[in-house]
Amino acid sequence: MAESYIPQQIESKWQEKWEADKLYKAVIDPTMPKFYALTMLPYPSGDIHIGHWYAMAPSDVRARYKKMQGYNVLFPMGFDAFGLPAENAAIQRGIHPKTWTLRNIDRMRTQLKSMGAMFDWEREAVSCLPGYYRWTEWLFLKFYEMGLAYRKQSPVDYCPNCKTTLAREQVVGEERICERCGTPVVKKDLKQWFWRITNYADELLDFSEIDWPDKIRTLQTNWIGRSEGAEVVFKVAPEDMLAEAGAPGTGVPGEGDLVVFTTRPDTLWGATFMVLAPEHPLVDRITKPEQRNAIADYQTQATRQTEIERLSTEKEKTGVFTGAYAINPVNGERIPIWVADYVMMTYGTGAIMAVPAHDERDFAFAKKFELPIPVVIKTEDWDGEPLEEAQPGEGVMINSGPFDGTPAPHPAVEKVTSWLEDQGKGKAAVNYRLRDWLISRQRYWGAPIPMVYCDKCGAVPVPYEDLPVLLPDDVDFMPTGESPLKYHEEFLHTTCPKCGGPATRETDTMDTFVCSSWYHYAYLSPYYKDGEPLDTNSIPWDPEEAKYWTPVDTYTGGAEHATMHLIYTRFFTKALRDAGLVDYDEPMLQLRNQGIILGEPRLGDCVEITGEWDGATFRAQEVKVYSFKDQADWPSAGRSDNRVCGEVMDRDDVSLKVRVKEETEEVDEGALVVVQIKEGLPVIIPGKEGVGNLGDILYHLEVEKMSKSKKNVVAPDDLVTTYGADIVRAYLMFGWRWELGGPWDSQGIEGVVRWVHRVWNLIQEEPRDRVPVQPEDEDTLLRAMHRAVKAVTEDMENFSFNTAIARLMEYTNAITKARAALWGTAAWEQAIHTLLLLMAPITPHMTEELWAYLGKPYSIHQQSWPTWDEEMLVESTLEIPVQINGKVRGKITVSADADEETIKAAALAEPNVARHTEGKQIVKIIVPKGKLVSIVVKK
RNA sequence: GCCGAAGUGGCGGAAUAGGCAGACGCAAGCGACUCAAACUCGCUCGAGCUUAGCUCAUGUGGGUUCGACUCCCACCUUCGGCACCA
Known part of the structure; x- marks a missing residue:
């Protein structure tokens, strides 16, 4: 009789042996092809949750598969350990961020180890340790030296709840709320550090060297938002330039020049007015005295509008005339200059030429303020009448002087652009939506920005040899809106590296995305040269390791990082290349995204309550509970003078929300009843002895993201205790399309449980009733085997994990069928060995155990992946x-x-x-x- | 509004250089084993009908084809992203 399958015993046994044998230590071997497999590192929030498993387990399976295929595989793990939650814990609970973080990391490392993944823990890197962040600081200095870092005063998005600035991509939705806490952001004018990611805008649009999902490529392309067109110079009418306007305009080339960016220079002849953003520097200088008040009011209102929540969904155009005019460079016409908030200071030049006939926004504005709308592009279905709506489509240029008859937009745009260049009135130009990366955060728990401010010398970088700028431990965390470091005298005051005079340190720290932009290099040689002095020629990692392992071959993680981490890390590698530190353009050659596991939907229990009404609420005297599992036995839902019955939709300490109408009926106001339950009131559960209490009653759960407050969290630790890691790994692969994910299904896992047990017994139990071998039996089994090898290999390669498991189940069924006849034969041995090898990456412990049981040499994870013979498939x-x-x-x-x-x-x-x-x-x-x-x- | 993805049994999902729709599982039903239950094993399982077979069926409506989940056109729904980007 076979040993029964007790994963709790065999899993820890093998995990200990693998660790002792350093089975997964990745060592450079020039004779072997390398494979750098990487999965996004977790933030140490406290517990590993099912989402981490869903992301990491299949990635591990694939790393193991590559290893069996003969690659030398590096599969590291670490922690993205700086960030707000640690600091919030400090504020709320008086725990030091470092203590909180390192404690969580210890816990999560142990939890991760229960997965049985082939992580090389000797390469673990934790971004909040000085050995790590001094290199983050070093990289800042390098970027500064390269001219990629600069500091400027600028309006930034600020979260009043987190008390810190946010990068643009951390502000979400039309309501412009903080990605982390949902608080509406406000604008603040602060001096901040930026990185010139825009230098790489064009290069970031090129995905030709990488195999990344279309979705991510599209998101990044849209985010960068390249548009081609022309810059055209409009002159302010001479009589409208004010006498006192002496100072040269910021960002404006010539005195009184208004530069606009347009994608449609071919519509220039239809420009009948101009619009400046309210913040445009020229507004104050050209506004006529009689318009001063109106403009000033409008500017104030526009500023406030970004500060208060934007309530209005319909965007009625607003604006004020400055009283001044500009000259249309192509036809010399005087056109009015307006100020309106539909023009953004942050895009293009902050000024536009308005062509109402061929632009919807300009059309709406012209209609409202009764400005002329001349047609300059004749579309096919235009009847010559005044336009009802803007016509941005294709057509032929008219009323456009020398260009009449030219098909628009092409080649009209090109022709007009080169004509403008010849005339000195404009030039071809490219604009991007992408803006420079704001990295300053007014927080303590981040990598310090290694800069010093001196009254005499200005901003001075901390010398390389003085790194790291260490975070002091004794800091008061009370949030003020400024970095806590600002109030730490010892940290703040220093001497200027240049002149030796008194100076202050930069007290802002870096966005944590800086740390995670280079972590895949940190894994190569964690905390490289810790303690040794640095200089400008240092390299943050062991060059030999880098030469062998990088770039990353397969990167897996969530698609939610498309416009943040995944664009920053590409920028980083391009900058590192320009610094001479790497010799390739892209950090990760292949990227695949997994989906999200949502909470499991479930009915609530049914309650039948007697009691009495008190206004709209019902006071309970007796509560009977019927389990959600036995819906058929539920009493019929409803409400009467002394009875309320139905499904529990929600629950708190003293009340239940009960749905008193059947599922099929329309839900209206009266469908939900709030029942007040006095503390200690007995709860009767049929078929159960004694009395229960309110906390025993289960309430209705919808499909939603898992969260502690919704109490729909699936804890991997519990699953491992119940089923073992192998089964959880296999189920996470089998249950959903990996890239989509979906709601958890606690019953679905049973199929995988049965499968794994079946394999276990199949190999160990001799069949009781043997049958004679038929001539075709062996062929049938071996054909199934070759088929399975082929299918599973292809599925692994394509990240089609659910079908890989399905194929293995099919193959298991085929072996089961052959068992009574072929048990013990050579074909049988071959078939079950192959099954174990194919399953080894998925269920590493259980296959190792059976491999040993069969007397095969340790370890199954050092065996070769099976191959198939096409001829055997026929x-x-x-x-x-x-x-x-x-x-x-x-x-x-x-x-x-x-x-x-x-x-x-x-x-x-x-x-x-x-x-x-x-x-x-x-x-x-x-x-x-x-x-x-x-x-x-x-x- | 613009961009992108997805709509297949009660459920998760298979199948796309066009070729048997529903692989593999879950749930359900029936049967075997059992004193019994659980486990396990076997069978049934898209809907309908006048049931050796036939009709309908992959979001809806058209089209191409000997043949369409797959290709084309129009539309609907859901999800994700962007949102006055000139």
């Missing part, structure tokens, strides 16, 4: 369907090498086919090789 006879006019009417069995005529004859002879062709004219017969027979008949 069957000698085929069953193929016969269609008549596209409908299947029968099936025939023919030998695989039968010629077309034989197949046709067999098809026509099939009784049901013959019945359907009788008395009809056969038009033609199509025979795609080995697939089917298609007969076309006519009456």
